[in-house]
Amino acid sequence: MTHRAPSIRDVARVAGVSTATVSRTLTHPDKVSETTRAAVIRAIHDTGYTVNQAARSLRRRRTGAIAVLVPNISNPFFARILSGVAEVMSEAGYNVLISDTTPTALDDHRFPEYFSHNQTDGLIVLDGMLNRELLLNRGPPEVRPPMVFACEWIDSIERPMVTIDNTAAAAAAVRHLLDLGHRDIGFVCGPPENVLTRARLNGTRAALAEAGLSLRADWIFPGDFTLPSGARAAALWLDAGDRPSAVFCASDEMAMGFIGALYQRGVSVPASVSVMGFDDLGIAAHFVPPLSTVHQPRRRIGLIAAQMLLERMALDPATRASAPVPKVVLPYELAIRSSTAPNPAAGERI
Amino acid sequence: MTHRAPSIRDVARVAGVSTATVSRTLTHPDKVSETTRAAVIRAIHDTGYTVNQAARSLRRRRTGAIAVLVPNISNPFFARILSGVAEVMSEAGYNVLISDTTPTALDDHRFPEYFSHNQTDGLIVLDGMLNRELLLNRGPPEVRPPMVFACEWIDSIERPMVTIDNTAAAAAAVRHLLDLGHRDIGFVCGPPENVLTRARLNGTRAALAEAGLSLRADWIFPGDFTLPSGARAAALWLDAGDRPSAVFCASDEMAMGFIGALYQRGVSVPASVSVMGFDDLGIAAHFVPPLSTVHQPRRRIGLIAAQMLLERMALDPATRASAPVPKVVLPYELAIRSSTAPNPAAGERI
DNA sequence: ACGTGGCATGTAATCGTTTACAAGGGTTGA
């Protein structure tokens, strides 16, 4: 016959107390006399007891876990954000579950079952492309878990959020290229429906407009934030009759894919073309050449998102619905390295 | 007053049936008449009911989730493994929780609370440096969750496992360098206590020994698998009076850090030194120069680990203890690209 | 007409914790 895990009853029996006392020892040690406490702790040790989280969650009506929805775990961009989240959350006694929402062949960006409101006490959403209905229509409003967005967001959903000003950051990046004397500037996009793609594209257009220029349609290269899509853009760039002297990629991964592909065709960066990225991944500074890019304070984004979520969770559901919705915009920084250089065809401007 | 989430009772009331029938509709739809089923589904819709996972887990005595313990989420190496795991597991109806075990200042590699045996039905461990006792001594043996190791492992723990033959793979990598005419070969280590470091170091020594060579102690550079540690090794390499003409790095990240740092000091690869990596990260093929490395079938590792875990979970605890412990060794491949080249000082051998 | 079996459904016990409430005992102050 197969044993079952020791329960609080077993501990109570061994310690010679009631289950209530064992429970109290665990959660309010100060409400229990010192001798009893010692006996209970001893019994816990002897029996090898560990609390049954399912029972605890059921009774307490909260799970002690929050979930982070990440569009793509393979993107190292998210790692530091996650570590920021984990730091704040584990200090507050929460576990952090990470889930990849990468769309499968079948459906939209996935929405794992366990994000039903019963499974986690809160949600941090890093994916702006999640299905809006799935995200919102989970049971009656009073019981929907608090949610905060970070980095990406969904325009039609009004929730706390922490980001950088992507439009301004893109504009600054493009201004850097302009300052180097580039006038022919291309842009490599993220996925077309992505909010970040739109914001960064707008910023690019705005900076160009300021300089009396505009973004040529044939210099807007499609992409999806990934390495291979950057490489594909490079092929397009090579094939173009008339090529921009600088290219701004909406992500570091694409910038690296772009540079790598050019290298393999014998074209070197920044000699033949300046390339600017976005995100400042860990590898950007180590790349060949070191990548000029836009730095996002990723760890801080994670920290702040987590703190916001804790605040929201502390509110009771009724108040929450009417509470103000904080939106934090953190400063970005330009990290200028060696993948961008003065435009050789514009010596006079420098 | 604040409402609570609709429960199975609410659904039962609305549908005019008992809670048992609602439950059956959810889990054994065929055991319920067609008309009842329709009524229940309707009621579920109307009430916005979603099942309370805590209650379900408590009653069923299983959680429907498994956890993957990852040493470091920021390492893109793990992403494809995770996607393999997720694919198999979600098809089998399990959720996959991912947890980073990166050690904090305080303790050993962390062991999040929710991996207590009550919180997940099984464990896939990708971290060979977890504290042995924490991993094993979780309650009496009958209730410990099934566990499988992938990629890394812990020597003293006998559990199912899926890996590649790291020793042989490292030897093959070094043989590639030997074939290119290199005789002076250095090695950049992972963390000293890591099993992979040991295996790859052994393989390196073995291949060198075959060729009548040995690994010079001052050409064994310390590292910890990360980008910056590769860059540090490059600094050491540069400072060495007598330098190896080829360096084998125990991870791609280190290889890229190494190459990047050399580039910044004006040393180019493979002209001045051949560099070989290990893992074949997505970026390896896009790096400048494209990285020669050892390819691991990461996705398959994930798939197989997940299948193994499912098999173990299907066993009852008693049988499991005595069941054979499968160990799968998958084939690796050498991905030879451009960061390795013939030794210019050994023209005659090529 | 009746026994048998199968199907659909309901009843109620159970999973392991938490916690409101009650109870017992001791201390304190008037």
Add this chain to the structure above:
DNA sequence: TCAACCCTTGTAAACGATTACATGCCACGT
């Protein structure tokens, strides 16, 4: 001496789903 209080502990009712068992009904074969 007694009331008022505090401190510690126990009793027992939740939390919300699942499922063994019982029940009622209908159809069928003899």
